[in-house]
Amino acid sequence: MSKILSRRDLDFLLYEWLGVEALTARERFAEHSRETFDAFLDLSEQIAERDFAPHNRRNDIEEPTFDGVRVQVIPEVAAALKVFTESGLLAATLDVGHGGYQLPHVVARACFLWFQAANIGTSSYPMLTMANAGLLLAHGTEEQVATFVRPMLEGRFTGTMCLSEPQAGSSLSDTLTRAVPAGDGTYKVSGSKMWISGGDHELSETIVHLVLARVAGAPAGVKGLSLFVVPKHLVEPDGTVGERNGVTLAGLNHKMGYRGTTNAVLSFDEATGYLVGEQGRGLAYMFHMMNEARIGVGAGAVALGYTGYLHALAYSRERVQGRPVAGKDPAAPPVPIVQHPDVRRMLLASKAYVEGGLALVLYAAKLLDEPSPEHDLLLDVLTPIVKAWPSQWCRLADDHAVQIHGGYGYTREYPVEQFYRDNRLNSIHEGTDGIQALDLLGRKVTMRDGAGLALLLDRIRATARQAPDDLGGPVLAACDRLARTTATLWRDGNPTVALANATAYLDAAGHLVVAWMWLAQRNAAGDRAGAFYDGKRLAARYFITHELPRTGPLLDLLDSRDTLMADLDDRCLG
Structure with missing residues (x-):
């Protein structure tokens, strides 16, 4: 049995509970079947096991560094992302016209959980890129889609979201980054953005930043914010990457977890930006990406908790120590620790947290596949719970996993301490x-x-x-x-x-x-x-x-x- 995720549990949730095969009766998914869904799930498990999981520890120990010129990332990350893109999973849910497969969101979410559980650091790059592309497909112009989205879906570009600033943090109404019309339809964007996941690296030809900024004369508060595409490099009309834009890496943040994902402080100095939609609606547009990212963070918390639970379960069946409380004979052989009541307590609690959290994440994803005013309303209410509940309780599953491993759990000899550190960040990611x-x-x-x-x-x-x-x-x-x-x-x-x-x-x-x-x-x-x-x-x-x-x-x-x-x-x- 895999220690990354339980395919048996995914099959139960998708087919025996949610009945996702019935989605194929909808026109959008008519080309799919149980066989195509299983093929995507099989492929995801295979790539996660082969290309993502093996470098998870190295990603943590040899975290990205900045030499003053370039960010250095271990080579396995680029190789894994190349395989992921070539699999078609990057654009799986999108329209066929955009190179996608129109895969149901609920199946795609189940697929991506394999990557989050196998290597949360590497999987963060495509998660952000997919959310960035989704926002531009919903609110960008045809030119913006052609210039930025298509290369992202081809794996040539990656994407980020730039909201927080050093002085403001989560208080977006205090955003100081400004945008000045350049007179040619573009804007000059200046300011500083903090805590930008995937903010700088050499994993792609360029990075597409979505930046909240305030146009001169705009009202104070969030109603004065607009959204801009600000690429790391300018993109020529023929699609080639041109000269460096006015976006500079001021430094990397080094966090306790997610160490394989670069986390940047970015300086924008009259960088060329392109307005998305209308002025003053930037935060409304950004919520398209933020809500998707919030569900993604909740899913990541579930994935990390789930893999921690599976590692702990396997260890508890292998580790022999102590005797039953009723055992009086010191000469009797010791038993696997899974037989001890307190270990069983932690395992059962962890199972309840991670399998309950997984059901919640998949239920929310399925609401996207059956759009209606009622489902939109229900998803609005559920989103903060989908993000926050797993971030707390599935993290507790990783806490239990460390404890079940005993003294070994607190060392780097076993991966559960990394799962805990990685999962601790999810309580702050995306709000x-x-x-x-x-x-x-x-x-x-x-x-x-x-x-x-x-x-x-x-x-x-x-x-x-x-x-x-x-x-x-x-x-x-x-x-x-x-x-x-x-x-x-x-x-x-x-x-x-x-x-x-x-x-x-x-x-x-x-x-x-x-x-x-x-x-x-x-x-x-x-x-x-x-x-x-x-x-x-x-x-x-x-x-x-x-x-x-x-x-x-x-x-x-x-x-x-x-x-x-x-x-x-x-x-x-x-």
């Missing part, structure tokens, strides 16, 4: 957990008079009613409780009171949503025999009886409308 909490409680559950939350709870209740009463009942009660708490928080419309404990709300809502995912899997497993289905039923019962009760104290805190965090005097902190 911190706190930002996702504010988005969920401050916007998503209140928009359209709460229609999104009502839709989500209706979906959860429908699944719970199909489950055994002892499992469905607690979930139905949690739905009612979350609805009441949301109304209590917003009863006087005071955002300071409502949002004082937004992270507690995100935790409670996230656990309820994942309980829903487990009920859905439990329902799909039914009474079928076999260890795999027994495992699904066991994990569902565990999550409902051991994890869902965590929401009670969180909702109690929220119901009290406590404002300690909003009111405290920071001088009391020392």
Whole structure:
């Protein structure tokens, strides 16, 4: 069995639960079948095992360096990206007219999870490039698509998103980067951008930066932001890469994880930029890429947690140590540590987190394949949960993996310590957990008079009613409780009171949503025999009886409308 991902679990989720074969009845996917879906999954597993996983450790130890002229990256990264591009996976979901295969998003997401689990550092480059290309296909001009998107899909160019600045961080309303019309339809972009993943390297002919900047005279705040394509090099009319644009690498950041992905401080000095869409709508356009990246980050957290769990499970069956608590004979042979109750506790919890998180990520992806106003609304509500819940709880699976390995888990002799470090970053990528909490409680559950939350709870209740009463009942009660708490928080419309404990709300809502995912899997497993289905039923019962009760104290805190965090005097902190 692979230690990267479980193909058996993916098949169950895709075919036995989500029924993705039915998507082939839609015109967009009519050329596909179970056979083509399996072929893409097989290819992804093969490339991930052969071309991505082997250099994951080297990517971490020999992280990118900057010699003052060029960024140096280990050669295996470029080789793996070349194979990935040639496989067709880079453009798999796109229209045939753009060189794609019109593969359903849910299948493509399952495919890409193999690469994220095998090597999160290398897989970040195509993840960002695909999201960049998707934004330009949705909002760019035909010329911008021809100039920048096609070379990205061919693997010649890579893409980034440039939002944060040194002085502003996540506070995009304080963006200082400016854009001045050059008089020829282009703009001169100047400023500094920070924490830019994939921001500089020699892995492609050039890098297509999507940059938020403020045109002179634009209003303050996010409504004054516009979006620009600012390539590292100018691109000639014939598609060849020309002279260097005014984009300079000021330095590389060296993080605790994702070390194989360059992370740059970029300086823009009157760099030529091309306006995307209309002035003042930059952040709205950027959210097209940001939302895709947020789901991608959640998927990456699941992938890292999943591979950590599989490594821990294999180790626990191989590592012999100690005897059962009832064993009295010191001469009796020691047993595999998987037989110890506390190890089983960590393994079962990890299984519940990573398989529940995987179901959530794939469910969200499938909503994209069946577009409707209802599904768009549901995805809006789910996105902050898809991003933040795995970033916290699938990281805990990696924490457990380190612990199960004992002292070895804290050394580089085993890969689980890297999985943990890599996964720790996902709580800050594409908006911190706190930002996702504010988005969920401050916007998503209140928009359209709460229609999104009502839709989500209706979906959860429908699944719970199909489950055994002892499992469905607690979930139905949690739905009612979350609805009441949301109304209590917003009863006087005071955002300071409502949002004082937004992270507690995100935790409670996230656990309820994942309980829903487990009920859905439990329902799909039914009474079928076999260890795999027994495992699904066991994990569902565990999550409902051991994890869902965590929401009670969180909702109690929220119901009290406590404002300690909003009111405290920071001088009391020392």
